[in-house]
Amino acid sequence: MRRSRVFGAFSRYAVGSVLSWPIYAGLLLLAESIGMWPIVAATIAWVLSYMCVYAMQSDSAHRSAREFALYLLVVIARSALVNFGLLELMQTHTKVAEVPALVIAGLLAGLIGYLGSLIAFK
Numbered sequence: 001m002r003r004s005r006v007f008g009a010f011s012r013y014a015v016g017s018v019l020s021w022p023i024y025a026g027l028l029l030l031a032e033s034i035g036m037w038p039i040v041a042a043t044i045a046w047v048l049s050y051m052c053v054y055a056m057q058s059d060s061a062h063r064s065a066r067e068f069a070l071y072l073l074v075v076i077a078r079s080a081l082v083n084f085g086l087l088e089l090m091q092t093h094t095k096v097a098e099v100p101a102l103v104i105a106g107l108l109a110g111l112i113g114y115l116g117s118l119i120a121f122k
Helices: 002-033 038-057 063-091 097-121
Strands: none
Touching: 002 038, 002 097, 038 063, 038 097, 063 097
């Protein structure tokens, strides 16, 4: 029973993540095309794309503001810090190319997001 619940949570997170990345990329490109600052554009796109993940993960139709606020702090903020922090670190202090840096940072941010979501929905 416990194993199927964890797998169900992971599969909902995985589907939400797969749907959220094109949303993130599209919003980021749109925001940058209208001249928005890159960090502001990335932050807005990150939060909006993770709202897709949140919608996929939340089981009930009755979502509270308190639950979303907890999700915002535990999942969205921490995964954004990991993603943007690792990208900055790898691009500034190492010789990792941009694409591998994006993949590494995205995977680690996704893992942090998934573990955070287990805490937020518990």
